[in-house]
Amino acid sequence: MVHPLSARGQLAASRVMQLAIVGILLVGLWTRNVAVVVNAALSLAVTVLPAVLERDWDIPLDAGLTLWLTTAVLLHAIGMLGLYSSVPWWDHLTHTLSATVVAAVGYTTARAIDEHSDAVYFPPRFLFVYVLLFTLALGVFWEVLEFAVHGLSDVVGIDAVLVQYSLEDTLVDLVFDAVGAVLVSLFGTTTLRSAVDTLTARLAGSSTDESR
Known part of the structure; x- marks a missing residue:
């Protein structure tokens, strides 16, 4: 997969997406929406999987794959805010x-x-x-x-x-x-x-x- 961003830029984009998921989690807590909270929490957990694989299993994923994974779970978390039913x-x-x-x-x-x-x-x-x-x-x-x-x-x-x-x-x-x-x-x-x-x-x- 070819990215216009450097490896550092891809990692930075992944971090921004993680913060976006945290924001969605906070929105779910504020609105007391259990579905949003659970899905955002699970999505956030998935985004730390590359770091866990590298730390515990010595299997580092390159920045592009980490961005790929993070994008997938972010879009799912966003969908739980209502896009699944409206789009x-x-x-x-x-x-x-x-x-x-x-x-x-x-x-x-x-x-x-x-x-x-x-x-x-x-x-x-x-x-x-x-x-x-x-x-x-x-x-x-x-x-x-x-x-x-x-x-x-x-x-x-x-x-x-x-x-x-x-x-x-x-x-x-x-x-x-x-x-x-x-x-x-x-x-x-x-x-x-x-x-x-x-x-x-x-x-x-x-x-x-x-x-x-």
Whole structure:
């Protein structure tokens, strides 16, 4: 993924987005909107994941990937302020972008295992199908989670923190999940090269430690 910003600029943009999510969290607290608070808090937690991976697992993500991840969760948090219901295409945008993140995780993991182990080989066509199915599987899980949370909220009598509008909406969401997976498979492999190399090196280091 080509960015007009330098690595430092991308990290700065990520920090600004984190502050924006904090602002959304404060808005949720001020308005006592449980859905906004929960989703903003989870989004904020996701943005610190790159730092946790680098600190605890020695897997640094480059600035572009961190910005990619942060953008996805920020748009979701913004959507909870009302854009999901007032802007018809906002849900499609966030699902596509979130799906690219999921697809990136699936691709990076599979590709790193492929390069690390001589016993494993994933042909390009298989890897394409794998990324698509991996993303759709996580998409289905998310839709089931939305359905379960919405049903539980109705039983308990509280506002749902995740909203499922209809079966048609669910199917459309999965279509855009597939679009995100295809975009990563076709155009994201170069962007993920550094992440694959980093994870491959981490796997090699773990194997060396275990053999001692």
